[in-house]
Amino acid sequence: MIQEEQVLAALKTVAEPDLKKDLVTLGMIKDIHIDEANNIACTVVLTTPACPMKNQIRQSCIDAIKTSLPEAGTIEITMSSKVTSSCDHHECDHERPLKEVKNIIAVASGKGGVGKSTVAVNLAISLAREGAKVGLIDADLYGPSIPTMFGIYDAKPEIISKKLIPLEKYGIKLMSIGFLVETDTALIWRGPMASSAIKQFINDVEWPELDYLIFDLPPGTGDIQLTLVQTIPVTGAVIVTTPQDVALADVSKAVNMFRKMQVPILGLIENMSHYELPDGTKDYIFGMHGGENFAKAQAIAFLGSIPIDREIREGGDKGKPVVLSQPRSVSAQAFSQATKEVARQISLFNAHMNAKQ
Amino acid sequence: MIQEEQVLAALKTVAEPDLKKDLVTLGMIKDIHIDEANNIACTVVLTTPACPMKNQIRQSCIDAIKTSLPEAGTIEITMSSKVTSSCDHHECDHERPLKEVKNIIAVASGKGGVGKSTVAVNLAISLAREGAKVGLIDADLYGPSIPTMFGIYDAKPEIISKKLIPLEKYGIKLMSIGFLVETDTALIWRGPMASSAIKQFINDVEWPELDYLIFDLPPGTGDIQLTLVQTIPVTGAVIVTTPQDVALADVSKAVNMFRKMQVPILGLIENMSHYELPDGTKDYIFGMHGGENFAKAQAIAFLGSIPIDREIREGGDKGKPVVLSQPRSVSAQAFSQATKEVARQISLFNAHMNAKQ
Known part of the structure; x- marks a missing residue:
């Protein structure tokens, strides 16, 4: 034998x-x-x-x-x-917030409207479909998209022992300012108030054990980004951009910010990379390979290209993101591939960090 | 005789x-x-x-x-x-800032990436081409696009008698944080610093007599928007959106903010309204007439639809916006038409305000 x-x-x-x-x-x-x-x-x-x-x-x-x-x-x-964490082997601060969370992913962009929330949502759902325990925080306090993208219109989080209980849909634990205030109310918040709201999302929510907790950040390099990286150890940032020069100029700023704050950059996803015409030709409306070239020039891992198409937008508007509503579509496949690249970069980074100990 | x-x-x-x-x-x-x-x-x-x-x-x-x-x-x-001003007839505060400026237009959006800067730039140039004296302030401190869109890469504003002199291109007086700091430097600014920067753009720049001064605001409803409306009398806001639901949810917030702050809403421009296929059919990638329907429902003037196309993006990336580079194109015509609607709404509003006196 x-x-x-x-x-x-x-x-x-x-x-x-x-x-x-x-x-x-x-x-x-x-x-x-x-x-x-x-x-x-x-x-x-x-x-x-x-x-x-x-x-x-x-x-x-x-x-x-x-x-x-x-x-x-x-x-x-x-x-x-068994999802690794950068804190697996070395002495981590056991008093740090979110210690039940193995990896914290910041989905960020320099510019707004590049599809950051769309990427965050499809990334979260793809990770969960693969079997990971996933949470998603809608940190875009001024323009929360998560409620719409998950089709959650009325539900309010319960409060138990002074802690907010995240909502759950499609297997994802969710928190958004949109669950707490009237959707139509303008959030005219001065910076410091925004910072304290993001701290509440970290400290006053009963987050369960999670493999990945994704922050859908607002665009830019302002208060919320600063607060996030100063409050918890972010495993890494996924940068989302569209290919045109004016978007890349802003991405550059976001990349510099994360580097300054010593947050590892997991890689870059190029959204709206092209429009596919019925005959199969591609119209690079926003410029060809802008994101990919930028990633190369900056020595950032390129995580994938997502085409511009109606299914993606419809998935977001109808509350059932494309990786669930049209899982075999080209777009869903693109998201799924990019998700695997994100997970891979995290594993690599964690292995590297833990090897250093 | x-x-x-x-x-x-x-x-x-x-x-x-x-x-x-x-x-x-x-x-x-x-x-x-x-x-x-x-x-x-x-x-x-x-x-x-x-x-x-x-x-x-x-x-x-x-x-x-x-x-x-x-x-x-x-x-x-x-x-x-002779461009009218809402201050033509009634007792205006003669100590107010920017008193040489007849009309102040805030170009705003709920969501980023809807093409707000593209609209602001093409609006400014179209007004100037009609013969108006126009200034443009890039108030998107975290992601200034104006330098790229005007093709200004190195020029620095002069300082005379402690005042910044605006740059000038295509007949427009221009000011942007991008002219003052390194383009690649992340602006990691806390809210109050952003507010003071915007006040400097108003008070410490030698603005000449202008018919229209356009503020290209950052997306959302944060510090900069608040500071602007609290510092100077804004004639009105032009709201830019794309047609999809997740964008309109944010527009709603911006509209509510301006209404709360008693800033008149001049109207709404729908950008990326559709993609025109080679056979002339239109793909409403982001949804059909979302912006127009929203404007109707909110009783806001609809100022026009701008298609999604490569010329517009190329104009922005190459520093020569489409109304100058391709003035006969469908896109340029759409911008030109929307510009006239903006000017018309301002004239109407001023006539109404002055009639009240």
């Missing part, structure tokens, strides 16, 4: 493509079972359920076992995940 | 279409000249050079003179203008 050590030896030849170490050394192999007929089952614990190389890793494991152990019967690899 | 009184009597039959009074009563007829051959020349002084009914009024004057005075020779009507 095949022994567990033999399986481990076989799997030691499989490298995690990003981390460049083998799965056994990384501690990613669990629950090896071998029965009398040499049927083998084991679990690979990835660092994120949204791992873009999930299928590739699974196949490599099967191939490695088959090659090393030709006597093996059926091989069953279960892909599981 | 025809007498001046006869010409005036003829012109007393011509009504100003918006103000519903005749041109003579409104004091709009100047410099009547009649020579021995009964050739008649006179000047009509409109309330704005961008009057959308300019040609119609001119033709009505010719027809009225021809009908009443068949013995007239050539008739030469010169169209001129």
Whole structure:
């Protein structure tokens, strides 16, 4: 009968493509079972359920076992995940806010209207669909879009023991100023009031254990951004832009701000990258590859291009984002791919941070 | 020989279409000249050079003179203008800032990225092309677009007697934070600092006599908007939106803010209203007539629809806005038409305010 050590030896030849170490050394192999007929089952614990190389890793494991152990019967690899956090190994401040949250993602943009909320929402839902525990904070106090995009019009969060309980929809824990005040009321808030509202979203909400908590930030480089990075350790920022020069000029400012504040930049997503005509040609209305070129020039990971199309807008307006309403569409696929890149960058960053300890 | 009184009597039959009074009563007829051959020349002084009914009024004057005075020779009507101000007749605070400025227009939006700066820039240039004296303040301190849209990259405003001298391009007097600090530097400004910057743009810049001073506001309803309306008497706000629901939700807030602050709303411009396919059909990517319907529901004047197209974006990115670079294009025509509607609303509002005195 095949022994567990033999399986481990076989799997030691499989490298995690990003981390460049083998799965056994990384501690990613669990629950090896071998029965009398040499049927083998084991679990690979990835660092994120949204791992873009999930299928590739699974196949490599099967191939490695088959090659090393030709006597093996059926091989069953279960892909599981335990999301890493940059605080996993080093001494984190145990009094910090949101300590039940493994990773905090700031979705930011230099300019407004580039589709930041659309990206944040589709990112959150895509992560949840992959199996992650996800929360989303609508930090755009002056123009909250999350209630509309999730189709939540009347629900109010409960208050239990002086804490706000987040709403939940599509498996996402949600908080937005739009759930607390009348939607039509102008929020004429001076800066310091906006800062204290964002602190309340962090401290006075009963956030459960989460793999990813996404902040949909307002555009620009103002009070709310400052407050966020000064209040909690942000894992990294996802920058959203459209391709035109006037948008990129503002992105530059946002990138500089995050760098100054020592917030890692996970990468850049180019939204409204092109319009696809019925004959399949693309009209690069806002300029060709502006975001991608910018990312290259700034040495920022390019996380993907999202086309400009009606399905995306309709998904947002109708309260059922495109990754749910049209999951097979080109747009949904683009979001799903970008989501996996975000998750991958976080895993890489966490591995890097934890290796430093 | 025809007498001046006869010409005036003829012109007393011509009504100003918006103000519903005749041109003579409104004091709009100047410099009547009649020579021995009964050739008649006179000047009509409109309330704005961008009057959308300019040609119609001119033709009505010719027809009225021809009908009443068949013995007239050539008739030469010169169209001129003297832009009105809401302070023309009533007791204005003579110590107020910007007293050399007749009208202050706030171009605002609830949401960012709807093309507010693009509208502000094309509005400013269109007004100047009609002959008005125009200034433009880039009040979007966190994401100034005006330098790029005017193709101004290096110029710095001079300082004379402790006052900043506005730059000038395409006949527009310009001021932007982008002229004062490094373009790539993130403006990580807390609210109160932003407010004081906007006050400096009002008080510490040597603004000349202007018919229209346009503020390109940042999106939303925050500090800068509050500071502006509390510092100077704003003639009115032009609201820019795109047609989709999530944008309109934010517009609602902006409209409510201006109403609360008692700033008149001159009207709404719908940007990115549709994409025109090569066969002429229109793809209402962001929803059909969202802005127009919203304006109707809110009893706000609808000032026009601007299509989504590459020329507009290219004009902005290349520093030569579409009304200058492609003046005959559909987009330029749309901007030009919307500009005339803005000027018309201001004239109407001023006439109304001054009539109240």
